Amino acid sequence: MKILNKLPKSKQSLHLDLINNGWVQMKEPKNVRSAILFSVPLMIVNVLISIGVINIFSTISLSDFGLTSDSISITINFGIILWLALLLILHELLHLIFIPNFKKSDKTFVGITLFGGFVITEEEMSKSRYIFITIAPFIIISVILPLILSVLGLLTPTIKFLILLNAMASSVDMLNLFLIMKQIPKHAILKSNGPDTYWKTQT
Template sequence: MKIQSKMPETNDRLHITLMDSGWVPLKEPKNLVTAIFLSIPLMFISTLLSLGIINLFSSLSLEEYGITDDSLSFTIHLGILLWIVLLLMFHEILHLVFVPNFLKSNKTFVGLTYFGGYVLSEEEISKARYLVITLAPYVMISIVLPILLSMIDLLTPTLKFLIVLNAAASSVDLLNVYLITKQVPNKSMIRNNGTKTYWRN
């Protein structure tokens, strides 16, 4: 595992080698800004699903956040900023721990950019495992966690906010899941060359 401050770049020579070896490039957005734009519909769906799950197990109202018919008060405390940073770290750790042998891998990268954290692996990973890696933070934080917290009466307004924020922030992950599901046959292998994704039967 390598920790660095920028995303790994695509290697043009490796691209040619992969193509000659039968690897097929995934049809995907060229950059993160485009991916974020294309994932906006998934952002709404994932957020609504998370809100629905929270509402099933706990009360959910705008009054919890100082929003009423008569007034609107919105304060950002330093504590919530710390919680958001911890959420970001936890989100990326959940990606990371599902990467096979991530501690020993010199092809797995972890870092922080202006757009947030990232985990990227250039190891060959099965399609099923790749989907688990990609979906883990959304499923565990925004679907499973609110159910567990409500069962022990710890689903506070702050945690509800973080759970919904994670759901919205998972939209690019969900777009990636959609692209993999639509384009990559079952039992295929997937790997990256920088931010570019390839698959092979």
């Protein structure tokens, strides 16, 4: 595992090697900005799913976040900033820990950029494992966690805010899920070259 301060770039030599060996490059947004833009509808869907989950055992309203019909009250302090940092780390950690042998892998990269954190691995893996890695932060933080905390009576307004924020931040992950489901056959294997994804049917 390597820690970087920017997204790794795709390597032309690796691209040519993959293409010559029967790998197919997946059609994806060309950059992070485009991915965020295309994922906005999924951001809304994710938030609605999380709100629905929270409402099963608890309640959620605008007043939880300092918003009422006649006033807006938003407080930003060091505690909130710390929670946001921890959420970012947890989100990326949940991607990372499900990558096979990530500790020993010299093809797995983690880091933080202006647009948030990232985890990229150039290790080969099955489509099902790739999908699980992609959606793990959303499922665990924004679906399973609110259910558990609701039952325990620990779902505070701050935690609700963080759960919804994670749902929004997971929209690019959901876009990747949609692209994988649409373009890649069931029993294919996947491999990344920097931010680019390739697939190949297993023989």
